Amino acid sequence: MLKKFxxxxxxxxxxxxxxxxxMDKPFLAQERxxxxxxxxxxxxxxxxxxRYSSIxxxxxxxxxxxxxxxxxxxxxxxxxxxxxxxxxxxxxxxxFSKSSGTTGSKSKYIPVSSSALKDCHYRGGRSLFxxxxxxxxxxxxxxxxxxxxxxxxxxxxxxRRKYIADVSVILMKNLPWWARLRRSPxxxxxxxxxxxxxxxxxxxxxxxxxxxSLSGVPSWNLILAKKILELTGKKNLxxxxxxxxxxxxxxxxxxxxxxxxxELIPDSNMHYLEVYNASEGFFAFQxxxxxxxxxxxxxxxxxxxFLPLEELNLSRxxxxxxxxxxxxxxxxxxxxxxxxxxxxxxxxxxxxxSLQPFRIVVTGRTKSFINACGEELMVENADQAVKAAxxxxxxxVREYSAAxxxxxxxxxxxxxxxxxxxxxxxxxxxxxxxxxxxxxxLNSDYEAKRYKDLNxxxxxxxxxxxxxxxxxxxxYKRLGGQAKVPxxxxxxxxxxSFLSLNDI
Numbered sequence: 001m002l003k004k005f006x007x008x009x010x011x012x013x014x015x016x017x018x019x020x021x022x023m024d025k026p027f028l029a030q031e032r033x034x035x036x037x038x039x040x041x042x043x044x045x046x047x048x049x050x051r052y053s054s055i056x057x058x059x060x061x062x063x064x065x066x067x068x069x070x071x072x073x074x075x076x077x078x079x080x081x082x083x084x085x086x087x088x089x090x091x092x093x094x095x096f097s098k099s100s101g102t103t104g105s106k107s108k109y110i111p112v113s114s115s116a117l118k119d120c121h122y123r124g125g126r127s128l129f130x131x132x133x134x135x136x137x138x139x140x141x142x143x144x145x146x147x148x149x150x151x152x153x154x155x156x157x158x159x160r161r162k163y164i165a166d167v168s169v170i171l172m173k174n175l176p177w178w179a180r181l182r183r184s185p186x187x188x189x190x191x192x193x194x195x196x197x198x199x200x201x202x203x204x205x206x207x208x209x210x211x212x213s214l215s216g217v218p219s220w221n222l223i224l225a226k227k228i229l230e231l232t233g234k235k236n237l238x239x240x241x242x243x244x245x246x247x248x249x250x251x252x253x254x255x256x257x258x259x260x261x262x263e264l265i266p267d268s269n270m271h272y273l274e275v276y277n278a279s280e281g282f283f284a285f286q287x288x289x290x291x292x293x294x295x296x297x298x299x300x301x302x303x304x305x306f307l308p309l310e311e312l313n314l315s316r317x318x319x320x321x322x323x324x325x326x327x328x329x330x331x332x333x334x335x336x337x338x339x340x341x342x343x344x345x346x347x348x349x350x351x352x353x354s355l356q357p358f359r360i361v362v363t364g365r366t367k368s369f370i371n372a373c374g375e376e377l378m379v380e381n382a383d384q385a386v387k388a389a390x391x392x393x394x395x396x397v398r399e400y401s402a403a404x405x406x407x408x409x410x411x412x413x414x415x416x417x418x419x420x421x422x423x424x425x426x427x428x429x430x431x432x433x434x435x436x437x438x439x440x441x442l443n444s445d446y447e448a449k450r451y452k453d454l455n456x457x458x459x460x461x462x463x464x465x466x467x468x469x470x471x472x473x474x475x476y477k478r479l480g481g482q483a484k485v486p487x488x489x490x491x492x493x494x495x496x497s498f499l500s501l502n503d504i
Contacts, residue, residue: 011142012130019127019287022298023357029298030322034058037303037336043090046076046342058321062305067317067334067343070108076340077109081162088340089113097167097279110279112170116339120300121171124282127297128275131287132246136271140243144212145184148172149202149220151483152193165191167279168216184209195479203227211241215248217484218257219399223470225264237265246271252484253362253383256397259390260422276362280346281337284360293353293361296322301338306331309349312366319343327352330378332366349378368488372404372413373455375446377439379487385438392434393425399469399485403495407457414457418498420464432461464502471501 022029038055041047050065066072076087077096085092088111095112133139151166163170169191175183185205192198207228214221225237234240247261247270254274261272276284276294281302284294296304306325311317312332319334333348335341347367350360364379371377382402390397398420405416417432425431436459440447449456469485476497486494 012126012133015123015126016130016134018299019130019295023295026296026298026358027323030303033299033301034061034303034336036301037338040090040338041340041342043086044340045087046340050342062319062343065343067307067319067345068341069345073341073344077111080111081109083161088342089115089338091115093339094161094163095170096162096164097170098164099279108279109164110167110341111339112167112279113339115301116281116337117171117174119338120281120302121167121277123300124275124277124285124297127300128248128273128285128287131285131295132271132273132289135289136245140212140245142182144182144210144243145206146182146213147184147202147206147211147215148190149214149216149224150190152195152198153191167277184211199224199227203231207232207240210243212243213246213248214244217251218249218254218261219252219485220483221247221249222257222260222264222398229264236263238267244270246273248273248275250275250277252487253379255383255387256390256400258387260396263396276360278346278348280335280341280344281339283333283335291359293359296358296360298322298358303336305334305336305343306350307334307345308332309366322358325352325355327355330363351380364488367490368486370402370404370415370488370490372406372415372490373449375443375449375456377415377443377446377488381439381442381446382487384442385435388438389425389431389434393427393431394423395425395431396422398422399464401469401486401488401495401498402459403489403492405460405492409457411453411457412455415459416462416495417459418462418464418468418495418502420466420468424463428461428463432459435459462499462502464498468498468502472498475501 038052038061042052055061055064073088080087080093081096091113093111093113096109097112099108099110129141148168150168150172153165153169172187172190185202189198189201189205192201203224228240232240237244244265249272254272258272271289274286274294275282282297282300283302284296287295304322305319307317307319309330309332325331328351330349330351333346333350335344335346337344345366347365349363349366351363353359353361361380369376369378386397386400389395400417400419402415402417404413406413417435436450440450473479473483473485489495
């Protein structure tokens with residue numbers, strides 16, 4: 001009988017070789033994707049509008065096809081929802097991933113094609129496991145139950161015979177039979193729409209199974225873990241799941257949550273892997289266990305471009321190809337995909353940590369930053385500073401958000417930070433002072449604006465009541481496995497909505 005590590009290696013060896021191939025020849029991999037997309041795009045209404053048949057090079061592509069936002073594609077997507085086909089991609093689109101705006105604004109419906117499911121989302125997942133098994137030869141992932149905390153199916157309020165759901169639900173629904181055998185709970189429970197009932201039902205099921213992996217957004221997994229500890233009366237998750245070996249996380253930075261997971265799973269052999277996947281596709285994954293960045297996924301039907309942030313609001317911005325990027329610079333990510341998103345500005349910002357091979361970290365959102373007086377504070381800076389402040393003050397943070405406050409004094413502004421603590425620091429003044437000092441170390445623009453408090457005054461800390469952020473998500477109908485609390489905003493709209501609930 002083959003040993004378990006031999007089974008995992010055999011099952012994923014071909015994919016592992018394909019990953020190593022695009023690591024070695026990244027430009028060839030992206031060139032193949034580019035011409036594949038161009039060829040398929042010629043068969044669509046969008047491709048005919050922008051004369052894809054006449055485009056021969058990438059330079060022609062970026063000169064001819066405009067950078068698009070959701071509003072640019074929305075008329076086509078609404079027609080797809082009503083039953084038309086071959087508008088953006090030459091397939092019948094049955095699945096749409098629904099996402100909402102930050103404060104309950106109009107929902108987005110992202111088309112998910114069969115090609116995107118097979119060649120992007122699932123191939124990305126196989127790539128992650130192929131590289132994981134190569135480094136963890138004694139893995140039990142093929143022997144136990146794997147749990148993913150996803151979202152829910154949505155009411156089919158628009159569209160004709162269309163399946164509208166969180167992308168995690170769409171992925172679970174279409175898993176191959178062999179993968180369904182090793183995941184828990186059953187799809188009917190995993191896709192429940194009533195969130196609190198769903199968490200209770202999931203807890204009752206998986207608390208008594210041999211769970212070997214967890215995956216999902218960190219904050220929601222923490223809530224579920226605490227519910228399971230209450231149910232079982234155990235002190236930590238290792239007592240419940242002795243074979244648990246990996247938590248696959250994404251959607252938000254893991255840095256503010258890592259210490260809480262390490263307390264819940266007190267085992268130095270526990271692994272944490274980051275993935276960068278979204279409704280629009282699977283883009284990157286952590287291929288090395290002891291690194292904190294992710295390998296850019298180059299052969300999954302997604303062609304990448306990178307827009308320098310200083311070009312973001314120009315009338316004719318110039319995006320860069322993979323061959324033109326630089327280390328350590330923030331870019332807005334642009335994608336063209338095998339679901340018909342053409343030169344789509346997804347809203348995330350990334351930074352390259354390696355060019356051989358191409359590895360990235362997600363640094364924030366194009367609309368999630370604070371730049372009140374030129375400090376250009378990104379989510380990446382905030383997460384790292386919060387982590388450092390927690391370590392120094394022995395605190396644990398459940399959630400946080402920050403926004404500028406504009407002043408009448410000598411300084412023009414300051415940052416207001418709203419923290420909900422799992423374990424409050426002994427001294428809140430030292431906590432916010434540490435946060436400020438760490439931000440100065442991480443961000444030279446912030447440090448310059450904070451010089452002698454001339455432009456930017458010291459930050460203000462507001463303590464959130466217990467449950468504030470959950471109540472906010474509930475109010476804006478955003479409870480669920482993929483929903484996230486907005487970290488930074490350059491205006492006070494979201495912050496004021498938080499504060500209005502804080503005294504209730």
